[in-house]
Amino acid sequence: MTLPLGPSTPAASAPSQPSAGWASWILVGLALAAAVVLGLTLGTTAPEETPVAAGGDTRTVEVSMRDMAYHPDVIEVPAGTHLIIELHNDDDMRHDLQINDRRAALVDPGDSLTFDAGVVSTDTEGWCTVAGHKAMGMILTVVVVDAHQHGAADTADTAAPATPATAEVHDAALPPAPEGTVHELEWSVTEEIREVAPGHEQVVWLFDGQLPGPTLRGKVGDTFRLTLHNDGTMGHSVDFHAGEVSPDAPMRTINPGESLVYEFVARRSGIWMYHCATAPMSLHIANGMFGAVIIDPPDLPPVDAEYSLVASAVWLGERDTGADAARVSDGPYDHTAFNGYPHQYVDAPLRAAVGDTVRFWVLDVGPDNPVSFHLVGEIFDAVFSEGRHLIRDATDTGAQVLPLLPAQGGFVEVTFDEPGTYTFVNHVMTDAEKGQRGQIVVG
Template sequence: GPPPGPTAGSGALFSALTLGTAEVAGFGSFSRVLLSLLGFAVLVSFVVLLVLAVRTSSRLRGTAVPLPTPGRPEPATAVSPTRSTLRSPSVGPPPSVGPPTGSGTGLAPAAAASVDRRALTGALLGLGSVLGATALGGSLDRSQGSIPDTSGTAGTAAVTPTGETTTISVSMAEMRFTPDRLEVPAGNTLVIELSNDDPHDVHDLVLATGATSGRLQPGESTVLDGGVVAHGMEGWCSIVGHRAMGMTLSVVATGAAAGTSAVGGAVAAASGHDELARVGADMMAAPGPGVAVRDARLPAATGPQQRVTLEVVEVAAEIAPGVTMDAITYGGAVVGPVLRSELGARLTVDLVNHGSMGHSLDLHAGRVSPDQAMRTIPPGEQLEYAITTDHAGIWLYHCSTMPMSVHLSAGMVGALVVPPPELAPVEREFVLVQSEHYLVPVGAPGSESTTHEGALPVSPVKIAAERPDLTVFNGHATQYVRSPLEARVGERVRLWVLAAGPSRGISFHVVGGVFDTVFKEGAYLLRPEDGEGGGAQALDLAAAQGGFVELVFDEPGTYTAVNHSFVEMERGARALIRVTA
């Protein structure tokens, strides 16, 4: 990240030392080099002068220097008295040694004036050297781009309006503005005739000045008044993730004075808030008031025909103590409901979009053409998505609207469990879906785009940098720490695990337990009846993979199910299992 800016005190001190001729912000690399060389020259001079002073002191050691007598001029030459003469009591008391008239230095007036002139000349020469090096370095820095050249930029916003209007039609579709470069004579008023020609998705346009079109449904149009164009600026779609997908445009002020272009993101850079700063949470605290602990038990078996409705709802959802996310969900909770289907059954999902942007559904367990079943539907619409569950496993379902990473991180993931044939019954059966979440820190660029007060938006910047803030089971970091899963000694426990992503996998481990059964991606890797006496310590899953493990607890106690990639565990991928006698 950028280096920290100067404090007010340090900035004032620097300005004082340079007599107000320079500021810390304009102190670039060339300035530092020149002043460093000047400082080095001073240090070398000091060493030379120190050596000369020592030599002179050695040469004059033992030589008496006569003191001036008031009212009497100094002789041209002085004869050094012998040591015996200096010590002889017959010499009598020393004469008065007060300073000569008109001088406080003990020197003759002419000598004192000479010393004062030399001191003043040296001081002025030193100060001039510092100011000259600072000025020369600042000029080189600006010319070479080490620091911004702000000369001539003061008052650039004060362009003279021409009274004329430039009207440009702009289309929005496929994560692009067309055209994406708008040339406007400086001083003209910009009017944008904006239309959303995307057949499925919602878009908008926000200009760096703050002017905004509001969200447009597919087929809608509006007119955006961009005001008088004084300088170049950026525009973008504020729908989460769309700007990161490249949905931006630039307004170019033709004929504007040089140096008046506004750089997109300048406000962000000036904010001083790090976009990648981690949003932390107290991993030992209880979920907040009103947060319902998700029932982790596998739903009961369903018949050969099943129809469910998944409603897209945008909510403010707590995903860790004190951390609320601007969430997009299937059914109102981060990580959608666990669905269950039987082998060969027909599953029909009715997707209803109550959100403010386009969404879709991808059921990994089905074999269907994505063109229709997985198409993005705009707000207010719905679609029917039917599959046959021909293969066993725990399958991911998620939103497949671009950018998918943003929609998944916002909560649009879930699990569909299809048990393998002749699966033996167990006393306890739980489902844990791991997901990771990337949040915009308070005050960082993008934090103002939240749609719920107190919630943090999803951060496309952190997603691209692979810097998750939280990795959680079933939508909340501490729900199973404060409300553990329950089992008894001797019971067989089956744990279904899904790595929902969008990007992280899992190395699933139960501290204090050994797996005697491992089923991964449709196949058994380990079973007790194999006769090999083997056991497993972890179930490794990449993003979008799933499986289950089984184990029996021999002793009562509190066991911990974790992602053994411990950095993920410390971000929240942790659940306790309380085993009683």
Template sequence: MSSRTLLLALLLAACGGKTAERPAETPSTDSRTAPTGASPAAMSHGEAKVNDPAVPLHRAAEAPPRSTARRHAVRMTTSHVRHVIAPGVRYDGWSFDSVVPGPVVRVTVGDTVDFTIVNRAPIPHSMDFHAAEIAPSRAYVNVNPGDSLSFQFVARVPGAFMYHCGTAPVAAHIANGMYGAIVVDPVRPLPAAREFVLVQSEFYLTPPSGPDSLHALDWGQLLDLTPDHVVFNGVAGQYAAHPLAVTPSELVRFYVVNAGPNRVSAFHLVGGIFDRVRVGGFGPPLEGVQTFNVPVGGGVIFEARLTEPGIYPFVSHAFADATKGAVGMLRVGNPGPVPAGGH
């Protein structure tokens, strides 16, 4: 089945229409296809199962609290890991601190970051902080296996920023898992909110191989911009399977970073309109926004209030990517069972 036929079938099913007939071919076992027999009532926006225990919760999405320290010692170790992208899909990945994405760093404008990278991987790696203003020829250099490197910077601009390995080929190091988010708070705190950090990224997979059936990076697919999975925080659909809980009418804030390496994130909250979208570091926020693109290598802060109890999907509205895993859900209050029907 072509990806275009699959997407049409999913959208028709989600809208209560008639599903497109499958061409006469061997049934696909591709992880990108919809689960056999899944009804729209069990789907989040027609893309991912709700409350699916088979999908691992890789990491909590809650943001770390705002720090009162003015100096931060941040030490990260690079290593190669086996990362579970989706049920039954294990990937031979690269990482900061053995997690994909790497740990969230949070500082305030004016703070000093004392950073050390320790390379315990078998190949060179490096670090590039988008929140730093620093000579890359001095700080963003390759660290050989067994070596370490330290540098410092002052966070001057508020916002949500990406960090990543900058060793060539950069696209491969990012696609293999070497990225994360750093949140730089303004000196004057933003209003209190329930805060989440989402890092969108893509995986391009070779067929599984070896005794452990591991996938690896398919460089040709990466260059052709055809990912197998597009995910929030490392795992496809994990926050549809494990919705993020919020209280009706409380302010919800998303720090969304797009690690790429290729796909724009058209971030959208189904059933809500963003009260404020903070794009730049110092200018006024946009107001009343339905969808906003987070560019590759960029970060945007989204705020909304949801008054009615219910289930509210958040997606990349580039729906091919939502179908491949860029989907999650907010559970507002206690809405009860997911109702029948679809979007």
């Protein structure tokens, strides 16, 4: 989702062999840094005084407008770069781009234009000026990096794996329950920097390094035994809705460096929330401490594919502190998400074949917003929610939504009779527009 643009020196384009390994990348980064330092030493002008001369180059970037977003939506350039954008409208409605006090003309669907965005000297943000499009996420971020830092950033994936530059798509495919009736788990709670929305990285608090936390699956009567280590910097805990236990000991908050064992027997089927139960819970959930436990109903029929979608809200905050506690308490969130990242299944749709019956398990972890789960172009043949089938094997009726309040979950089943691109949304429309929206392509 980020398009880094390095300086057009031989050193920057040299490392093309995939077998070079991280050590070679670091060497290349050092060589690039040395070349930049040498260049600055020999140069006659200080880059901070004349940014145009320092960066100097003209860069042309291809940007596609589709699905109410710019692709890529983050561009990195050295300070002083003269930025030219080849703007392609691959959407079915008109869009434009305003950035750097300049505005491109409206582009018709299928058309392109060349837009001179001027010289970029500081981080800046562009957007589509058509009514409502910026609010729906049509934002293009230009990040200024200096050539030296940028050379090092190229090696970030290997040099600093705990801080990825961009979010990876969370695999929504749900595998069957593992064999056995006792599930032994060992998780660490960590606090890590992740991309939580396009162009925005901040610290998140994670179960087992995952956002959402691991999806557990079993059968009625299975035992789950979790050893939880707190490797974070503050107190954390866990509360599994799937079990019935006296909360006092297993749900207690443990301090950094401490561990606890939480054991429960899953006597009841459904999709159940788990979350950190340390106060303020809204903040611990907002920062990523949530997940799902799926206990199969005994009569669950086989289907062609199963997906799990955990719906949550995202509050942006400072990189090192994460979601802002006061803003979480106030309520209004910046984004919503299925499986932790806004709109990720628009960019990387789920897949199915014509004739497939697909089951979507959906859990709303809130912390506050309800979910009205809907699939555009389809009607649900089966709806299971909170312990009972609302509908099953429907032929002359059906359901249009699976309604969920925070901490409720269920599943729906649908059979795709025609090929196409089907969009699933939270039909609380503004929450769909904030990120609870994805696609399944039926081919």
